[in-house]
Amino acid sequence: MKPSVLTLSLASSVLLASIMGSANAESTSYLQPVKPTLSGADVFNLEYANDVQISPDGRYIAYVRNSFDIMTDGTRRGIWLVDSETGQHTPLFADQHSYGNPTWSPDGKRLAFTSNRSGRNQIHVYWVAEQRVAAVTEVQSGPSQMAWSPDGKHLAFMMSVEEPKSDFAKSVKMPSKPAKAKWGAAPIVVERTLYQRDGAGVIKSSYNQVFVVPSDGGTARQLTAGPFRHGGPLVWAPDASEIVFSANRNENWEYQSREGDLWAVKLQDNSLRQLTDLPGSESSATLSPNGKYLAFLHSGNAPVPYQNATLHRMAWESGEITAIRTDFDRSFDNPQWIDNRRLAVQYADRGRITVAEINLSGKLTTRVTDVGGIYASRPYTMGMYSVAPETGAIAYTYGTEYDLANVAVNDAGKRRVLTDLNGDVLAQRDLGEVREITYKSSFDDTEIHGWYILPPDYEEGKRYPTMVEIHGGPHLSYGPYFAAEHQRYAAEGFVVLYVNYRGSTSYGEDFAMLLDGHYASERDFADHMSGLDALIEQGIADPDNLFIAGGSAGGIATAYAVGLTDRFNAAAATNPVINWVSKTLTADSSIGQIQNQFPAMPWEDLEHYWQRSPLSLVGNVTTPTLLFTGEKDRRTPMAETEQFYQALQLRQVPTVMVRVPDAYHGVTAKPSRIEAKVAHTVAWFKRYLKNQDAE
Structure with a gap:
């Protein structure tokens, strides 16, 4: 948090000067306006x-x-x-x-x-x-x-x-199109x-x-x-x-x-x-x-x-x-x-x-x-x-x-x-304070490292709705850097926890390999739940208002988590994988993922693929779940989102599917979609807040 510090003595001096009509008004300290929070x-x-x-x-x-x-x-x-x-x-x-x-x-x-x-x-x-x-x-x-x-x-x-063109493509003979005729687009030959x-x-x-x-x-x-x-x-x-x-x-x-x-x-x-x-x-x-x-x-x-x-x-x-x-x-x-x-x-x-x-x-x-x-x-x-x-x-x-x-x-x-590109924007906003956190995972005492952001108006001793936001990859990492999405969530009153769970990079090869054969699983789930428990213990997180969100690998972890617990008020999964068999056989990353992440071809070890799939746990899900995916996504195809949405609908679990037209896996590539993702998530989460009179 970077608050504007307002002291009682300053406020009193301004009030006194206005009442007394001080002749030394030019030397009076004036109360600075409170900075607004970051808006969409x-x-x-x-x-x-x-x-x-x-x-x-x-x-x-x-x-x-x-x-x-x-x-x-x-x-x-x-x-x-x-x-x-x-x-x-x-x-x-x-x-x-x-x-x-x-x-x-x-x-x-x-x-x-x-x-x-x-x-x-x-x-x-x-x-x-x-x-x-x-x-x-x-x-x-x-x-x-x-x-x-x-x-x-x-x-x-x-x-x-x-x-x-290949020999096959060149051998296909079509009749000539009459002048001014309007035929459908030519078929695409894929070889x-x-x-x-x-x-x-x-x-x-x-x-x-x-x-x-x-x-x-x-x-x-x-x-x-x-x-x-x-x-x-x-x-x-x-x-x-x-x-x-x-x-x-x-x-x-x-x-x-x-x-x-x-x-x-x-x-x-x-x-x-x-x-x-x-x-x-x-x-x-x-x-x-x-x-x-x-x-x-x-x-x-x-x-x-x-x-x-x-x-x-x-x-x-x-x-x-x-x-x-x-x-x-x-x-x-x-x-x-x-x-x-x-x-x-x-x-x-x-x-x-x-x-x-x-x-x-x-x-x-x-x-x-x-x-x-x-x-x-x-x-x-x-x-x-x-x-x-x-x-x-x-x-x-x-x-x-x-x-x-x-x-x-x-x-x-x-x-x-040498530059100050956002001095006219971010320096004029009251941003949430970013704090570092380290704790032990309940799964096996592995040390997990990350950060959390406090709402700009945070008061010590008061508990706040808290969301864990999970990064993609999973072999990537988050760091102590400005993020528009996270600061927007904080501005809406949420504590935002984001950590480098097992499988993340920047902590050594052994740590990155801790998800090998267990992506997604109870292991990374424990990493995130332990972080929320740590914030509850510190008196920051409200145990009655916990939320979970993430994109790509984070979307998978989100969908898997709601099959393991009903502890979250609501969830928001962006670009998730729901069924590893359909994902690996339809996505652009199919070969490398099958070769390096799985023990065999999908038809040779169906049990492993199924065990790692959130769809295998859908019968347990009771958490209201929002799904947010680009309709042109080739990394985690739209059909993955559709499978989870349809399954949750069949089970009559509250769910909504947000389809982003013309968007690929980088669903927030356009600035409006950064805020669209935040706006939909915040609206969904606030539907399920409990006992909150300040939103």
Whole structure:
């Protein structure tokens, strides 16, 4: 809580001055107005920084400024520039078009980015000194993963390319359509194993390929081909003769969810060579400034739901691979060279993102611990950084409990926050206080760590309606970050408990694996119930007014919990899985989930799938349950929600199904839907409040 402190003495002095008509009125302290709490309309005014990219010399920081548009119900993305020396904050591109992927040239004199300002999405280059911009590609699909050549003359990028029709599709012969005839849409032929993707629906047989284009404009040239999984980041060889990328180019790659290697393609003749062949996946390659070492991340291929990513290096000339650090019990991410002897890496630790230096012997030195704030609706542990190679300064997204990401820089151990994007909104609102909590789970005494938010008008000694809100994944984590949804619940009078239950990341590999074979189960259920018990014991939570909510994995946990207890007044499950058999055989994550989460195919171990399914417990449910799901969800398809709704209706349990049109799994991707989720949940929960005279 960040309350406005009003003292009796201040109030009395103002009253006395008004009565006495003091001649010294100009020196009288006036009572400050009480700040309003966060409203649904405020969500549209939120902004946050992302893709923070510092120039090679550390002078300038380009970043993507995200803001919500109440008229289009979308997100505006512009590119702004911050002078790290003077603090000057300048919009480079902030108009009706969309911008992203800012990427500095090696000399720091140009900034490449993607934008639809010239029609479809293209790569553009901005000359900083001249303040001019030009599109340098004219391609048919959206480019991504840009990388400058060492001499700045070329840009490599990735782009999706559609494969030719299959022999079967070409063999289908239809009669010609008469002129002006209006036929139904043509049938879609699906032949791929991975045929759908959440956010896109049924996808065409198209695959990411590596391209190169002159940085001053020209024809983009395709370097790779074939129906394989290719990914970035792209890395230029020291002599610019090759481009490194990650890929699985095996014939059966769609069935190999844990495999991937580093490859290099020659610009001269498009020939390929495989650089790594470790069991599992190699990714996130980055080349040292002297071109001597290629650092990369590696994850094994064991069929398990979670593994830490470890850090390795490959000698560019010999190909010899050496582990830099494999015994650190956190997962490394986003390695970047600081100089020829040190890299920066980020990892999540107890819900927070840390950026650290690591030398070639594996010694870690912490640099930054407050990275985050790039997920507006819920407090996910998400953020990013970039390094200035000439100075070692680190620019990053700076997130706190009470604000979304701003631009910050850490140079020589000193942090400077360079923006205040929500000073006009969040600083003017009375937000709920965020407090940390640690307790033991009643299942097996496992330590559970998390946070809870108090209503802005919280009074010590008074009990409040309390909801536990459960994160997705389950191999993700929440952290002490601002979340619009949680602060809105607090503003409506609820204490909001959110914890990193067993299976969450940032607490080590063993903790993340505690749900292996038990997702969902009585185990994570106990983790959440024990947290509520702790708040009841502290005199904060009202035991007669307990509620449960969550999305995706949290929606599963919610639906499972109401089959185990009638302790909750009401529940709200967003994007749940209800039946693991139907889910795994219809969702876009089917193969990887079956291979790494379950002991066998659904028809080979039906009992296990059923035991983990909330539908198996539906006969026990008496808790009024709201279901909230996007109609186009491909990760936890709408049919999952429909099964639970229909089952609860058949049992005459109070239930409501909220269907969000045109929404995928990211059901709160539009700002109006952040508030729609909150508004429906609050309305449902308040129907079932007991003995509450203050709402």
